Amino acid sequence: MLAIAAIIDYPSDWLMFRKITGNAESGLSATYVLKICALWLLFKPTSMFRFSLFLCVTIATLFILLPCVANHLVFAFVVACSIIAAWAGLLIRDKTLNINPSTLYNTFSPIIRVEVLLLYFWAVIHKFNSGFFNSSISCSTIHIFKLKDQIHFLPTFEALITVNIYLTIFIEILIPLFLIFRQTRMIGLLLGLLFHLVVSFSYPGFTAMIYATLSLFWTNHLYYTPRNQTNKHGPSMSDTRPPLPNTIYYSLQICALFAILALLSYMYSRQWNYLRISINQMLVAAYALVIILYFIGIILPRWRTMNSAVPIFRTSSHYLWVFPAILFLNGLTPYLGIKNTQAFAMFSNLSTERGKTNHLFIPPSIQLSNNLSxxxxxxxxxxxxxxxxxxxxxxxxxxxxxxxxxxxxxxxxxxxxxxxxxxxxxxxxxxxxxxxxxxxxxxxxxxxxxxxxxxxxxxxxxxxxxxxxxxxxxxxxxxxxxxxxxxxxxxx
Incomplete structure (x- = not known):
């Protein structure tokens, strides 16, 4: 799913930044190489070599594009670094290139799950400011009207605009809270998938990326085998597979995908007055709907057998906790006066410049840098x-x-x-x-x-x-x- 997110994301408007900074050629070339590596990985997702190459190219591409990348690409950069660091640690520990995929998954997945929680944590904390609760300038209000530009029949009456401010924060609190506890994890996942489906109409790249990381909460293990299978040579990529959907569910998903694409393409080609969305938005929305169907039809019925009581936020490679620490500190930077963007404060109305702040409970007195003053x-x-x-x-x-x-x-x-x-x-x-x-x-x-x-x-x-x-x-x-x-x- 990370490969799919890479194909969907890194659009040309980010490369426009590089034209300004004089690095357009290197940024464009790196992006093309990344998409090729992502496609190559999709043809054989069980290949450790292709997966590690894709991650290395992801890190290199984002480093070339820095600093002009979106918030979620900064998050993707840290995620890719976390996985590569886990892989490197196993190489050093086991002194072999033949790393067991399940071992690698069990090493990095707890760290990335914590990183997802931190992303939601800062997204919520940043919104507790006077600007976000001001309906005339709130990003919640802006998002409704941006959706209305594309879905013209969307209502924008006063009550909805006011409620949406509190509903946004409430949902963004519930998603990570439900993900923490095993009893409510599936509710949190479904809520997150539906919430980011709505977001996909405005920010498709972010939805594709968050879907990839949310999938790590589906199961404790890299692969799930419905029947007890043994192999005298131990686990391999061929005898441990994800649960295969039955024919009915599989057919429904494929039919739903093509039906949605056909309908949206028709609306787009006819410039229907009630819907104006781009091809990229159509594809991501269709992709999101297929993932939701797969989750409801395949993951939910098998969830109890796919997940053990083993804690999903625990890893034996303690050095990897440096990456969640980096994410936490990155989210703190606006309050320290260090920077005011790429800190997961997207669409939050947060203002910490000129030695002041509009945050409701984090004071400006903790600012350590004068960068924003x-x-x-x-x-x-x-x-x-x-x-x-x-x-x-x-x-x-x-x-x-x-x-x-x-x-x-x-x-x-x-x-x-x-x-x-x-x-x-x-x-x-x-x-x-x-x-x-x-x-x-x-x-x-x-x-x-x-x-x-x-x-x-x-x-x-x-x-x-x-x-x-x-x-x-x-x-x-x-x-x-x-x-x-x-x-x-x-x-x-």
């Missing part, structure tokens, strides 16, 4: 990327600065302005000028205001401070621009 106002620049921040804009891909409004939103009484003035974190100015210097750009002119003082330079690439941002910091510290007049806006 040290802001500059761009007046003018010869570089089009920097110069854009001196204008009124709504989005800018280089800093992952997006205010996702929709035509339905503008047409409602919640309609707001379509552009804002932004201040740019000083580190991001340094990061951009450093990239320009490394790309050999000469005569970079920039006029900006910092701490009330105006700075003008005609050769910023020669400035010893502006042009020397550290490489790893530029890779892992992405900061979006900050709206100048307002705070708490829904930003991706």
């Amino acid at each position: 040290d802001l500059v106002q761009i007046n003018e620049s010869s570089d089009s990327v920097i110069n854009a921040f001196g204008k009124t804009i709504r989005e800018h891909p280089w800093t992952s600065t997006y205010i996702p409004l929709s035509s339905s939103y503008f047409g409602s009484k919640y309609g707001v302005q379509s552009g804002w003035r932004f201040d740019l974190p000083y580190f991001m100015l340094r990061s951009r000028i450093t990239e320009l210097r490394k790309n050999g750009v000469k005569g970079v002119y920039v006029n900006y205001i910092r701490d009330g003082k105006t700075f003008v330079t005609s050769n910023a690439e020669k400035d010893p401070h502006l042009s020397t941002a550290p490489y790893l910091a530029r890779k892992f510290l992405l900061m979006r621009a900050v709206p100048r007049e307002v705070t708490g806006l829904c930003m991706w």
Whole structure:
């Protein structure tokens, strides 16, 4: 399922970021290689070599694309690193390349399950802010109107908009809570699958990725054998298989897939007034529905025999806990003043810039860094990327600065302005000028205001401070621009 997510995700709009940073060719090539490796793995998913190669290419591709990747791709990066680290640990321990797939699965799966819980944990915690509970700017409201752009008959009356704010948080709390306990795990899985089916219409890549990680909660084991089977040579990839669906369920799933695709394709080709979705969204929605059918028809009836009472969050490879720790610290970075994006605060309205916060119970006093307080106002620049921040804009891909409004939103009484003035974190100015210097750009002119003082330079690439941002910091510290007049806006 990770391979399927890789094929669905990494769309061309993320590669647009690399065009801005001058790395479009390497990013595009890496993405193509990743998709080829994913397809190769799908033809033989039992191959350990293909699986490990796919993970290594995933890590390399995402590292090339950093820092301009979405929240869920940062999560996918850590997941891939966790699995490769588990595989490397087994290689060192057993001193053999012939790693038992079940042993590998039992080593990394508890860690990734915890990582999934942490993803939901931060998604919920970040939403406890005044902006998210303000129905006029809440990301919950924005999401309803974005769905309405595609599904025109979706209701948007006042009561639904208000209830949806609390319903979103309630569901995102219940999913991880139910996943923790064995008695409620299947309810949590079904709730998660249905919730992310709705999300898939706006963010198909995220749904494909989360489905892959949620599948680790289906069973304690890599493979499930309905009958007791023994092999004198021990377990192998051929005699331990997942439960095969019976003919009826299998046929229903395939028929449902093609029926849904046919219906949606018809609606799309005719530009039906009640439904406007892309081909990618159609495919992901159909894929999600097939997974849900498989879960209900195959996994649920066999769940008690597929799962033992063994704890699913326990691993003998304790060194792997460093990866959940990294995820936890990454989610904490907005409150520490380190960065304000790629911290799983997507669609949360969280604002921790300028030494302030709109969070309801995490105070700004714990901020350790001034990255989000040290802001500059761009007046003018010869570089089009920097110069854009001196204008009124709504989005800018280089800093992952997006205010996702929709035509339905503008047409409602919640309609707001379509552009804002932004201040740019000083580190991001340094990061951009450093990239320009490394790309050999000469005569970079920039006029900006910092701490009330105006700075003008005609050769910023020669400035010893502006042009020397550290490489790893530029890779892992992405900061979006900050709206100048307002705070708490829904930003991706």
